[in-house]
Amino acid sequence: MxxxxxxxxxxxxxxxxxxxxxxxxxxxxxxxxxxxxxxxxxxxxxxxxxxxxxxxxxxxxxxxxxxxxxxxxxxxxxxxxxxxxxxxxxxxxxxxxxxxxxxxxxxxxxxxxxxxxxxxxxxxxxxxxxxxxxxxxxxxxxxxxxxxxxxxxxxxxxxxxxxxxxxxxxxxxxxxxxxxxxxxxxxxxxxxxxxxxxxxxxxxxxxxxxxxxxxxxxxxxxxxxxxxxxxxxxxxxxAGETPMIVTLGDKASTARRHYELFLNHYGPAKANKDMKKHFMWYLKGFPDGAELKQQFLSAESESDFSRALDAMIEVCD
Ligand SMILES: Cc1cc2nc3c(=O)[nH]c(=O)nc-3n(C[C@H](O)[C@H](O)[C@H](O)COP(=O)(O)O)c2cc1C
CATH class of the missing domain: 3.20.20.70 (Aldolase class I)
Structure with missing residues (x-):
């Protein structure tokens, strides 16, 4: 090693x-x-x-x-x-x-x-x-x-x-x-x-x-x-190179992928509970962040999270 x-x-x-x-x-x-x-x-x-x-x-x-x-x-x-x-x-x-x-x-x-x-x-x-x-x-x-x-x-x-x-x-x-x-x-x-x-x-x-x-x-x-x-x-x-730029769109799509991987690995009960803290982290620096945060915090089902993720992606358009 x-x-x-x-x-x-x-x-x-x-x-x-x-x-x-x-x-x-x-x-x-x-x-x-x-x-x-x-x-x-x-x-x-x-x-x-x-x-x-x-x-x-x-x-x-x-x-x-x-x-x-x-x-x-x-x-x-x-x-x-x-x-x-x-x-x-x-x-x-x-x-x-x-x-x-x-x-x-x-x-x-x-x-x-x-x-x-x-x-x-x-x-x-x-x-x-x-x-x-x-x-x-x-x-x-x-x-x-x-x-x-x-x-x-x-x-x-x-x-x-x-x-x-x-x-x-x-x-x-x-x-x-x-x-x-x-x-x-x-x-x-x-x-x-x-x-x-x-x-x-x-x-x-x-x-x-x-x-x-x-x-x-x-x-x-x-x-x-x-x-x-x-x-x-x-x-x-x-390495002396210019660091990649991470857009809000990149954040939103990674948040979605993170949620999907989590769902696959653990199932909805754990995903819907444990992913909330990750969404709070991904939302740092988002316009309308407070509103989006509230949407994720009150989400309970997969469809609630999916809607919140759609709203997160819409903000980036
Ligand atoms: C939520 C959280 C959980 C942690 N759990 C562990 C752990 O299980 N084992 C460990 O050695 N350090 C743990 N740490 C300490 C971190 O590994 C690290 O030493 C500390 O956060 C300082 O690094 P940072 O300034 O990059 O955050 C934890 C830190 C945080 C914030």
């Missing part, structure tokens, strides 16, 4: 499901990741957990992200995932700030436990037959009490193949600005590839992330919402 000069779709719980990953791959994401998958859930054979860990041929290269806090269960989870979905790599979540995950000592909670982190990395690498194991970290539990370089070094020593860094503390949640200089510090500490993440909102940010941090690859989460073209635009910008 090559982690150099790649534009990566970040894991996003409730967002980075197979249809989203496919769309992002089509619009230029070099690598995609599943949302986080519970090692406990795999251990207890939870059907829903296995569903999250499924990967599909069209989306490779794809990583499956695991979370947990028990080295033995995470080691087992690597073996289970290798035989269940054989992804191109397996990633450890060491950044999630939410209480449900942190309360069980997973996600960013591991940033307070270097010894446990080392045990988990070792167990995962040992258990893997051939799949590279990577980690994704925040920079620390508390702001300015950074542990990212220490954790990157531990990860490298344990045989981890690459490290993604979101340079916020757990305490920051998603507020404030990401401390990109921490990505630079990690890059200067380890020899494994470093993937820079956090606050890449525009194509210019993507270039700046490379220039300012020296990172090997970049990873985007929120800027891709309703905006999968950003991957292609970033690649064009980095």
């Amino acid at each position: 090559d982690f150099h000069n790649k534009t990566v779709l970040a894991p996003m719980a409730g967002v980075s499901e197979p249809v989203y990953r496919q769309l992002c791959r089509e619009w230029g994401a070099d690598i995609v990741l599943t949302e986080m998958v519970s090692a406990e859930g795999l251990h207890y054979n939870s059907e829903r957990t296995f569903e999250l860990a499924k990967v599909y041929p069209g989306e490779r290269p794809v990583g499956v992200q695991l979370f947990g806090s028990d080295p033995q269960k995470l080691g087992e989870a690597v073996a289970i995932i290798e035989s269940f979905s054989a992804p191109d790599y397996i990633d450890l979540n060491c950044g999630c700030p939410v209480k449900k995950v942190v309360g069980k000592n997973g996600g960013s909670s591991l940033l307070r436990e270097p010894k446990l982190f080392a045990e988990i990395c070792t167990a995962m690498v040992k258990s893997s037959k051939q799949t590279p194991v990577t980690v994704k970290i925040r920079s620390g539990w508390f702001t300015h009490e950074w542990v990212d370089t220490e954790f990157a070094k531990i990860a490298e020593d344990c045989g981890i193949a690459a490290i993604a860094v979101h340079p916020r503390s757990r305490a920051m949640g998603y507020t404030g600005n990401a401390f990109w200089e921490r990505i630079k510090a990690v890059k200067e500490t380890v020899n494994i590839p470093v993937i820079g993440n956090g606050d890449i909102l525009t194509i210019e940010d993507a270039k700046r992330m490379y220039d300012e941090t020296g990172c090997d690859s970049i990873m985007l989460a929120r800027a891709t919402n309703g905006n999968p073209w950003i991957f292609r635009q970033i690649q064009q910008h980095l």
Whole structure:
């Protein structure tokens, strides 16, 4: 697995499901990741957990992200995932700030436990037959009490193949600005590839992330919402080409295709519920956006959504 000069779709719980990953791959994401998958859930054979860990041929290269806090269960989870979905790599979540995950000592909670982190990395690498194991970290539990370089070094020593860094503390949640200089510090500490993440909102940010941090690859989460073209635009910008222009018509037709793919994959009940947030994202910058948003929010059936999509396309004519 090559982690150099790649534009990566970040894991996003409730967002980075197979249809989203496919769309992002089509619009230029070099690598995609599943949302986080519970090692406990795999251990207890939870059907829903296995569903999250499924990967599909069209989306490779794809990583499956695991979370947990028990080295033995995470080691087992690597073996289970290798035989269940054989992804191109397996990633450890060491950044999630939410209480449900942190309360069980997973996600960013591991940033307070270097010894446990080392045990988990070792167990995962040992258990893997051939799949590279990577980690994704925040920079620390508390702001300015950074542990990212220490954790990157531990990860490298344990045989981890690459490290993604979101340079916020757990305490920051998603507020404030990401401390990109921490990505630079990690890059200067380890020899494994470093993937820079956090606050890449525009194509210019993507270039700046490379220039300012020296990172090997970049990873985007929120800027891709309703905006999968950003991957292609970033690649064009980095190559010195003029980035493609995305019209409102392109947005409307991609929104329709997204809905159709979602319907096909999950059926109407889930599509009509889960697609609403995507439509809100696609509608950013639309004239009469508020009215259209209301139409999507009150839609209940396939025909309601179809009418709302027709209205969205009409606005573009
Ligand atoms: C809705 C949402 C869900 C997320 N879920 C995960 C997750 O499952 N695993 C993970 O490592 N990070 C998760 N993240 C964090 C992102 O991967 C990323 O690190 C963070 O959003 C910063 O990148 P950005 O500024 O490009 O959004 C999530 C972020 C958001 C907004």
